[in-house]
Amino acid sequence: MPEAYNAKLRVYRGDASGGTFKDYTVPVEEGMVVLDAIHYIQREVDPDLAVRWNCKAAKCGSCSAEVNGHPSLMCKTRMKGFSPDETITVQPIQSFPIIKDLVTDVSWNYEQNKRIQPFTPKKDTDWIMYQEDIERVQEFRKCIECFLCQNVCHVLRDNDRKDAFSGPRFMIRVASLEMHPLDDADRLEFLHKEGGIGYCNITKCCTEVCPESIHITDNGIIPMKERVVDEYYDPVAKFLKKVFSPKK
Amino acid sequence: MTEAKTGEAAKKPLFTTQRTDNWQKGPLAIATVFTLFIIYATWRTFENQYFEMGNLLSPFYSPKIEWHLWTKVWHLSPAILILWIPAGFRATCYYYRKAYYRSYFMTPPACGVSGYKGFQYQGETKFPFVFQNLHRYMFYLATLVLAVLWWDALQTLFAAGHFFNFGFFQVSVGTLVYFVNVVLLSNYSFGCHAFRHLIGGRLDCFSCGEPAKTSLSFWEKVTKLNEHHQLWAWCSLFSVAFADFYTRCVASNAWTDQILFQVQQVVQ
């Protein structure tokens, strides 16, 4: 059993007007995660330390933050992963404006979902779907909306192109609808124009940070990019599509 | 309104991060290896010699263009006429894009590390990167080249000038080098994201009719390869360079292509 020790944490304290890192010392118990350490600080030192959390079981995707610069769910980041003499830095996710301490304003993401045409079933369907047809869709539907992918995506993060690109979360949301065997709507124009799929340069950070291990790029964004190519860049594919499937 | 939604990171200079791990290592290693490969490939392209010996023909110079017919119009290395295809295939490859956007363009250099902000980021929506969308055409061309490379590999199974004469069947070190190369190249090529889309990914329903069901079985196989696209990309990059290097060494008489197995002694 590891010896008990006091961990050093640097936690961002501040709001929209500015802030700074504050140092805390937290006694580490076995099996502790970073969120436990934050709760300890709330309970024993600063009751007003702001943090979002709900289930503490990696199912709701609320406690997103950056721990030593790594976008992660705090409930899943074990203290054991750090050496006792290391200072652990905890800061809010960096792509969205800060509200207070570890809490950011992620409302922009909720606006994106509204722009996506919802599931539109085919007319007169008998609702028969086979497992092999929905496997792809189910992978995307594992998403817990922690927005870590939105946070780490450099298009939103560094370049702040929220005006042009909906972000990885909503690319796979569209993918889950587009690949649905019974969906009848066409969202390629959205992807190509408002959604801004062309802004993604598939540098895959979204996939690296996904706590649900969804293959956001390989299984979601890239297949969608290829469908957009069919429609907007590849004259042959466009022609064949016209000839062989006059109706969608 | 947009201003209000800006996060902290957008205001930070290049390479700002709270990461404490050695995040520079990956992009640096990739940049180094890429650069070395590009230097080597460029040098070999323009060297225009030591690419053929007996039944070995360097993949950089294959297909062999009978350039004595061409010399009136083309004075440079024939490799130039060939290499743009595999180079273009890799340059537009979804894996390599990730690698070089990170290592060379620093958009971003690593996850959670501030990227280069000296230009208005346009992604792959504008020239030149909008051409990445034509990856599938590079795939078509690269597949033709790959077929030729398979042909070349088969050639190494027979003594020079005796192609498909089983009386002259042989296996040399060169044979192994060439076959390993084409297998790796095939695993790379047929795990291509664009191919995965064309072979079945474009369908919404895999169970709707027999053709779709066939597509599903192909798509599943391509998916298996695609899951390790990065691995195949690197392995095949090394193998193709090594196949060329091996050929060069043999052609320049530095090495001899050791025969490992032979049906009969061939006396020339």
Added chain:
Amino acid sequence: MSNYEIKEHDVLVIGAGGAGLRAAIEAAGKGISVGLVCKSLLGKAHTVMAEGGVAASLGTVDSRDGWQTHFRDTMIGGKYLNNYRMAELHAKEAAECVYELEKWGAVFDRTHDGKILQRAFGGHTYKRLCHVGDRTGLEMIRTLQDKGVHSGIDVYMECTISKLLKDGDKVSGAFGYFREDGRYILFRAKAIVLATGGTGRAFEVTSNSWEYTADGQALAYDAGADLIDMEFVQFHPTGMVWPPGVRGILVTEAVRGEGGRLTNKDGERFMWKYLPDALRGDYAADINEANAWVNDTLSGKLKTDYRRPPELSTRDNVARAIYTEVKEGRGSEHGGVYLDISYQPADRVKKKLPSMYHQFKDLADVDITKGPMEVGPTMHYTMGGIRVEADTQMSKVPGLFAAGECSGGMHGANRLGGNSLSDLIVFGRRAGRGAAAYASNISEMPKISDAEIKEAIDELEAPFKREKGHNPYKLQKDMYAITGSCFGIFRVEADLKKGLDMMEELNERIKQVGCGGGKNYNPGWHLARDLRNLSIAAEAIGRSALSRKESRGAHSRLDFPDTDEDQGHENTSVWKDGDKMQLAKTPLPVMPAELKELLKKKEVSHA
């Protein structure tokens, strides 16, 4: 007086889990203005944690299933204390509601012939749980969320309601604050639907999420509604106990189903000691037979000649056994018992129990293929809640509706697995419909008095003014001590009385809770408010438990271990009378003869 925003809606739904979203969608579908108040961000509600599935008698896997059997199973599971009409509506409408989800984009796992796949679960006669792997709740909430944002509902995220307002006896609005900056908001509404979930956070060891602070129960109680059956709190026998950070998180029953062995610190497989004599014959006689059963299961045999291991006894019995072992000093290092599956090949464990493997690995750094888990009972579900009228879900207060876990009656004394998710959609829909109909019959917005608003604001501001006020986190810990030791899984009169006395003392201190900092996203302030709600729930649980002098379903009295037929005809009701909680027994609604017939039959036919 501080400023506040004002919003007006015909129907205001408080709570945005499965039931709240479903209610909001239904009401919005009637073409009226609907507001949805969400304590967290949208889509984070506790519904996301539901794993097993949603129970509905589709009969896609076993065609013998039908609503009658589902009804019967639910009543038997609830020890006949359910509101029969709710159980009936639930059984009849669950299937329709599941298909509705599919039409809105939910993607359930499929059978070989392309229909919705159903799995078996405890207490359900046939395979009945429609599911998506082990993340059914997520699928449901995401489907409803996506449907909801396109239904013209106004969503107020990270908004907490602290008080319901009334015009005479009728509901007229709600007052609350936004977490973000602590600004106040007044909702004027003709009808209000409460869908705030359970009371789990009144207990330290719980599988429930942070939000389960009994808000709906407390709001309704304050507004004059009855809470019924509050003594029925479901404890799941196996929750994680170690490390401390994950204490209470659920360990699925499937671990035992796959052959998991329960042992105490002496290595004894204690479950044999706890099998009721009458049922002993259903279980393996000794370790050899138990092992043989497991071996048959491992080899994939559908039928085995051996009897099952004693670990597969009923939930209440296993919970009692674990509790007793620990209490008598034979518990594990950290106050649980050992549950071991590591004797089986690691690959098999990972394949059969992927989520458990990852849960222990990711959250606790325990490799369940290499060593035992430590488990103990964890608070899981609140059967009791706001008394509502079955068809419309309206409470005693006109215009106030409730659906989902915060309402009572549907599950009686014990809930079957899978019936909670179906409860949400069936009664969410009914509450939305009921509220919309009620609101449509009201022409003018009910009035709201300034005095009420001032009172609400003063109440919220008070903790800031108490410089020497009690630390809310400390108070919460003290409440945990009371609920854990006195209102827990096994109850005796002396403990319950002691607990209620301690609650009374604690309530006085809660009235003196203080918090530092400002109003911007201040968790200490939020907790200060939540504590009040939790204390109401805890007191209601304690009082109701004390009044039920029998053991029934989830309510186990050590001093009254038997079920008493006479007490099976009455609900326990509590309500607010001035500053005091009143309690009375109220008779169960009388079941019509044709439903009674269904309960008698061993096999139910579905015409």
